Amino acid sequence: MTIAALATAPAAGAVGILRLSGPDALEVGRLLAPGVPARPTPRHAYLASFVDAEGRALDEGLFLYFRGPRSFTGEDVVELQAHGSPRLLRLLLARALEDARVRHAAPGEFTRRAFLNGRLDLTRAEAVADLVAADSEAAVRAAAAGLSGVLASRVQALEAPLRALHADMEGVLSFPDEAEGADEDVGPRVTALRAQAEALLAEAGRGRLVRRGARVALFGPVNAGKSTLFNRLVGEARALVDDEPGTTRDALEARVEWDGLAVTLFDTAGLRETPGRVEALGIARTRELLAGVDLAVLVLPPGVTRAEAAAWTRDAGGTPVLVVDGKCDVADASESPRRRVGGGAVEGGAADASESPRQRVSGGSAEGGAADASESPRQRVNGGAVEGGAADASESPRQRVSGLTGEGVDALRDDMLGRLWGGGTPSAVALVSERHADALRRASEALGRAERASRVSTLEVVSGEVGLALESLGEVSGTVVSEALLDAIFQRFCIGK
Numbered sequence: 001m002t003i004a005a006l007a008t009a010p011a012a013g014a015v016g017i018l019r020l021s022g023p024d025a026l027e028v029g030r031l032l033a034p035g036v037p038a039r040p041t042p043r044h045a046y047l048a049s050f051v052d053a054e055g056r057a058l059d060e061g062l063f064l065y066f067r068g069p070r071s072f073t074g075e076d077v078v079e080l081q082a083h084g085s086p087r088l089l090r091l092l093l094a095r096a097l098e099d100a101r102v103r104h105a106a107p108g109e110f111t112r113r114a115f116l117n118g119r120l121d122l123t124r125a126e127a128v129a130d131l132v133a134a135d136s137e138a139a140v141r142a143a144a145a146g147l148s149g150v151l152a153s154r155v156q157a158l159e160a161p162l163r164a165l166h167a168d169m170e171g172v173l174s175f176p177d178e179a180e181g182a183d184e185d186v187g188p189r190v191t192a193l194r195a196q197a198e199a200l201l202a203e204a205g206r207g208r209l210v211r212r213g214a215r216v217a218l219f220g221p222v223n224a225g226k227s228t229l230f231n232r233l234v235g236e237a238r239a240l241v242d243d244e245p246g247t248t249r250d251a252l253e254a255r256v257e258w259d260g261l262a263v264t265l266f267d268t269a270g271l272r273e274t275p276g277r278v279e280a281l282g283i284a285r286t287r288e289l290l291a292g293v294d295l296a297v298l299v300l301p302p303g304v305t306r307a308e309a310a311a312w313t314r315d316a317g318g319t320p321v322l323v324v325d326g327k328c329d330v331a332d333a334s335e336s337p338r339r340r341v342g343g344g345a346v347e348g349g350a351a352d353a354s355e356s357p358r359q360r361v362s363g364g365s366a367e368g369g370a371a372d373a374s375e376s377p378r379q380r381v382n383g384g385a386v387e388g389g390a391a392d393a394s395e396s397p398r399q400r401v402s403g404l405t406g407e408g409v410d411a412l413r414d415d416m417l418g419r420l421w422g423g424g425t426p427s428a429v430a431l432v433s434e435r436h437a438d439a440l441r442r443a444s445e446a447l448g449r450a451e452r453a454s455r456v457s458t459l460e461v462v463s464g465e466v467g468l469a470l471e472s473l474g475e476v477s478g479t480v481v482s483e484a485l486l487d488a489i490f491q492r493f494c495i496g497k
């Protein structure tokens with residue numbers, strides 16, 4: 001069946017495209033553009049008059065014919081490139097759909113046909129959708145890499161040797177005499193392939209970062225200068241700044257693009273022990289937010305000790321924390337923000353020392369970390385920090401930054417990107433999606449079982465597991481796919497793609 005859809009967004013633009021794909025694309029296309037020869041030269045742009053059912057001119061545009069299989073879908077494709085009026089384009093589309101040989105394309109159906117006709121493997125078809133959805137430079141570049149087959153070849157480099165291994169084992173099982181010895185190094189081969197699968201799986205985190213953008217939150221004690229720093233990082237005065245502690249109550253967010261990577265930056269309510277009721281709600285929300293971001297930046301006012309810093313760090317709930325010394329332009333603590341913070345902690349400590357981990361640390365730092373050291377892993381960490389400033393030297397020096405003067409802000413941004421990204425550049429990443437990661441994980445698990453079986457079980461069992469790994473891997477490239485999987489994948493495409 002021939003399908004038709006508008007390939008351009010349903011909004012006014014300079015040019016809009018109606019696309020047809022299928023066996024009757026040319027004939028139906030020529031109903032709309034009768035001036036085009038019956039056997040047009042493929043890939044030649046004809047200037048043509050587009051007409052309605054009565055033969056009245058609707059527009060003058062370009063007519064393109066791609067003869068299958070040399071087309072995007074692998075089928076005959078016709079494009080009518082008209083002036084970009086949404087109303088005009090709908091008239092042209094309706095006219096094409098009037099023909100009984102044509103129906104409207106489902107979302108992603110052009111790309112689905114390209115996949116089914118072997119023009120693209122599944123990873124490249126998905127890269128088409130990634131490219132259309134890309135909203136940062138890194139996302140564009142990573143999707144483009146996917147479209148050019150970066151992930152496809154990584155998967156291929158795993159799939160081919162896995163298939164060879166499977167064939168060797170099946171050979172030995174079926175023809176033990178002829179294939180003798182082909183199963184000798186099965187164990188090491190499985191181990192190596194499993195490591196390869198794990199390495200690919202490890203890129204899923206970066207894939208997520210590129211696709212969705214990174215989420216970074218500034219947090220720390222009240223009045224640390226978070227909002228000032230946030231404004232500085234965002235490049236505009238978004239957050240309210242005031243020297244009254246607790247000014248920021250709701251988390252603010254702003255989207256920036258750093259080195260091509262989309263970053264959503266959050267400014268959060270300052271943490272302290274004795275907040276007002278409304279502020280307490282803000283703090284609860286901060287903790288929730290911190291648990292869900294990719295990186296939490298702990299902004300400390302001058303004079304905070306390592307033990308205190310370690311205590312604040314725990315508010316991030318397991319999210320990686322980057323610690324920075326804020327207000328570094330303040331030479332000494334004459335204005336004594338340190339006292340305020342320290343004072344707050346002690347005050348709170350008296351009120352409910354038993355409850356708050358932070359107070360326990362304050363207590364620890366005052367009374368001696370050693371006393372606490374045996375109690376919990378958390379205390380042991382703090383105890384360590386308190387006991388041995390020297391031993392603590394392994395901790396990297398904290399970034400000094402001033403939101404007020406801008407000092408250290410660029411370096412902080414680089415630090416954040418380093419922590420988020422690790423080495424390399426965002427464009428070099430193989431965009432491993434959740435779907436790919438899930439299939440890779442199952443492949444890797446099957447290989448893990450194969451590894452064990454190669455030591456304790458029969459070749460038949462090993463081969464069975466390797467076969468399962470192959471099946472899972474086939475879901476990534478598309479060599480093994482169900483209709484349901486294809487439906488799920490192509491549903492997220494837009495219409496006309």
Ligand SMILES: Nc1nc2c(c(=O)[nH]1)N(C=O)[C@@H](CNc1ccc(C(=O)N[C@@H](CCC(=O)O)C(=O)O)cc1)CN2
Pocket residue numbers: 017066069070071072079119
């Ligand atoms: N006007 C227009 N622009 C477009 C598209 C389109 O369909 N129409 N595309 C649609 O997404 C993308 C281009 N993708 C395309 C991919 C392959 C072929 C194609 O004809 N492939 C043949 C021939 C290859 C060759 O001659 O080198 C093939 O693969 O056999 C065309 C477009 C982006 N820009």
Ligand SMILES: Nc1nc2c(ncn2[C@@H]2O[C@H](COP(=O)(O)OP(=O)(O)OP(=O)(O)O)[C@@H](O)[C@H]2O)c(=O)[nH]1
Pocket residue numbers: 221222223224225226227228229240241242243244245246247248249268269270271326327328329330401402403404405
């Ligand atoms: N000297 C100096 N003062 C700063 C700096 N950053 C912020 N301040 C001042 O410190 C006070 C608090 O700044 P904010 O940016 O609102 O601090 P915050 O951490 O967001 O505060 P909360 O909203 O209470 O959590 C304001 O008076 C700022 O002008 C800095 O880098 N250097």
